Amino acid sequence: MTYNQLYEQICRKGSFLCVGLDTDIEKIPVCIKEQVRAASTDESEAIFLFNKQIIDSTAEYSVAYKINTAFYEAAGSAGMLQMERTVSYIKEHYPDIFVIADAKRGDIGNTAKQYAKAFFEKMDCDAVTLSPYMGGDAIMPFLQYKGKWAIILALTSNVTAEDFETLNTTSSATDNAMLLYERVLHHSAKWGNRDNIMFVVGATRPEQLKRIRLICKDHFFLVPGVGAQGGSVEEVATAGMNSSCGLLINSSRGIIYADSSENFAEVAAAKAAELVEQMKSFLK
């Protein structure tokens, strides 16, 4: 998917919401689990059935789905199969929606190539989240795919982001000092362009988001941390928007686990609609 196609979808839906499919088999509503038990299929089948209902009910509000690979891996290879089915389902029924594998991979070149194959060829994801720790090697292979994206961790939403991401760094005596995540932004933006690189910037740090927008004026930011982690749509939009929106705000737990009754999908849709209502006023 291109930058412009993504922006067009945002304008059409009046939304820059990304719904996070952190589908934990322990938290799937009982009604779905009973359905699976009655059909005597593998327990992991519940993951896909849950996702399918969440997707069908939230697709009109969301421009992206973010699939957190950890939750699927925790159910083993059977869980990975449910991830593959989920990506295929979105691509078949909602081909305009941007699909992110939230995998935070990062390894040397020959290994990174294999991860790119996994997410872009074996599955048809549009983007993968990646860790910059090992440098350019870990990112480059993902940029060889036309219309696909690398989403690089910059400043994350968690408390211990301050262990390393916000360290002051210098790369030579004459160089200006810069925080580690700022250096990641400056350096890795050169590996590609606004058409194949996005950055992860946590919603929990709006002041820093404002400074990050000055460093990367054109790039899209994937912003987790609204809801359960404490960030707000208003603060993020005010601090981080650019002229092509430039934001994908993610909410996972606040939408998909808002209700555990048989109405879970309708309640998820209502929660998504609430966030989109807040977004609309920022999209003029």
Add this chain to the structure above:
Amino acid sequence: MTYNQLYEQICRKGSFLCVGLDTDIEKIPVCIKEQVRAASTDESEAIFLFNKQIIDSTAEYSVAYKINTAFYEAAGSAGMLQMERTVSYIKEHYPDIFVIADAKRGDIGNTAKQYAKAFFEKMDCDAVTLSPYMGGDAIMPFLQYKGKWAIILALTSNVTAEDFETLNTTSSATDNAMLLYERVLHHSAKWGNRDNIMFVVGATRPEQLKRIRLICKDHFFLVPGVGAQGGSVEEVATAGMNSSCGLLINSSRGIIYADSSENFAEVAAAKAAELVEQMKSFLK
């Protein structure tokens, strides 16, 4: 597995070799692929059949197997099933051998918990490689499992390790300057101890390995980069050993793809034996 159990195995075998199972379906010998075709099973079956023969022929020389998850993910959920079978096979037939999932995961706490579940519960790996970029959150959940290990990236073997890992950092005005990977070592060593934390240190930088040994005297280091990437056993052992050996030197491509004929497993064993021969003189 405990630190002492690992050290005992090293003494018994006169080896600190880790064999890397970077099993690329494209590189599996034709004889294995024909066997799979004849049996009309899924193509990915070749991954397990290849691993099984490599394991059976190298188990007497290796104290650890490192399974590079990217190569299995590139074959989809069917590939992940072959990874599960490989871990089970090692644990069943060679229970003394240390099994590393080379996954380089790293995410916020609630997600890290799911990765720990995937590698330590769903599979019975002894250790997982982890990226420190996001800080302690990303590591802590792995340290809750008794007898299991987090292997944290410090200084990696690839060229672009210098993009960020070797940046000079300061965390406050009064603090001493330190390279990023040194800070990772100092800081993350405090999250656990030598019984549940190891570090990844590339074989391609023996001078730095020497300095790293002074920072972490007791910890085991997982050392990739011998062979295809240019590091040598002698340089690594001279620079990095401690009184309990403290090293797991990994070789992947140099062993498992040394031959592509029907003799591939014997040649792999011979290559492993060569490395162990070099190691023996350092283990007195």
